Amino acid sequence: MNQAPEVSTFSLILAWARITTGSQLRFGLSPMPPSTPSLEQLRQRIDRIDDAVHDLLMERAEIVKQVGTLKDAAGPALRPAREAAILRRLVARHRGDLPVAVLLRMWRELISGLTQMQGRFGVAVYAPEDRRGFWDVARDHFGSFTPMTVVNTPVAAVRAVTEGTAAVAVVPFPAEDDIDPWWRFMNGGDERSPHVVARLPFLGRGNGRGVSRDALAIALLPHEPTETGGESLVADRTLIRLEVNDDLSRGRLKDALEAVGLPPLSFCSWLGRHGAASVHLVEIAGFVGTGDPRLAGCVKRLAPLPVRINTMGGYAEPLNLTPDGRKP
DSSP: OOOOOOOOHHHHHHHHHHHHHHHHHHTTOOOOOOOOOOHHHHHHHHHHHHHHHHHHHHHHHHHHHHHHHHSOTTSOSOOHHHHHHHHHHHHHHOOSSSOHHHHHHHHHHHHHHHHHHTSOOOEEEEOOGGGTHHHHHHHHHHOTTSOEEEESSHHHHHHHHHHTSOSEEEEEOOOTTOSSOGGGGOOOOSTTSOEEEEEEOSSOOOSOOSOOOOEEEEESOOOOOSOOTTOOOOOEEEEEEEEESSOOOHHHHHHHHHHTTOOEEEEEEEOOOTTOOEEEEEEEESOOOTTOHHHHHHHHHHTTSOEEEEEEEEEEOOOOOOTTSOOO
16 A cells, blocks of 8 residues: 655645745735834834944044045135035935925034034124024024124124134125115125125024024135036026116116026115115026126126126025925
């Protein structure tokens, strides 16, 4: 009599598992999920991730130290155009439930801390008693531990940068109804003069106090484009200042700018008194460098009016986030 071959218990279990799994897939059923990790296991995973993130941050700090040795030690380590490009790249790749505004706030603190590693860095903020919101905007952008000093006039903030007692000045964004606008004194046309380098808030407005008016950051830095190395086009804005010792209508100025390829987005004007020159501030879409030939072309079109024109700097257009700090 033939004897049936022996079958091990393990073989029977394995065959049953294959049949069960095959049936589940055939009938559209999912295999049994792995056991749910315990709370302690999840916390251990979080701890390992924290350690990995911390290791990478320390590595990043070491690289920044090397970058600092390659830079010109005479100038500030601040690179607003580069910072804007970093933050835009993070927004583009971000996914998941973490609000992108939280991520960017973390990165702003990181950038500010690493900037201080490369040299002395402080901020002069126009924030009188009734304008404390500018202090909040400056703190949110330049970091909770960056040294900041309050001044009572925008001109004093810019002077602090010029005299070297601060690396950055934070002043109100220009408005048409400013009685004595600070920007009318920004007549430097070379790269060693103070320039507008950023518009604040860049990440969206946080829990600031009082006035919700935007601000501009000014530093002894050249005006630089945000777009670098073939990256996707990033919206830049340029501020152009025109000084004229005669009557100049906005209509004629607008026509002259458009004719040379510099269509204006907005105007602010300060009309001179008692023989003083009038000054116009124009916001232009895109990057316009100090030596851009279109500036000279505009002056030529306005002849014979005596016009002095210079770029006052510019900024990367702030990010567009929802009120709860997410991508739209």
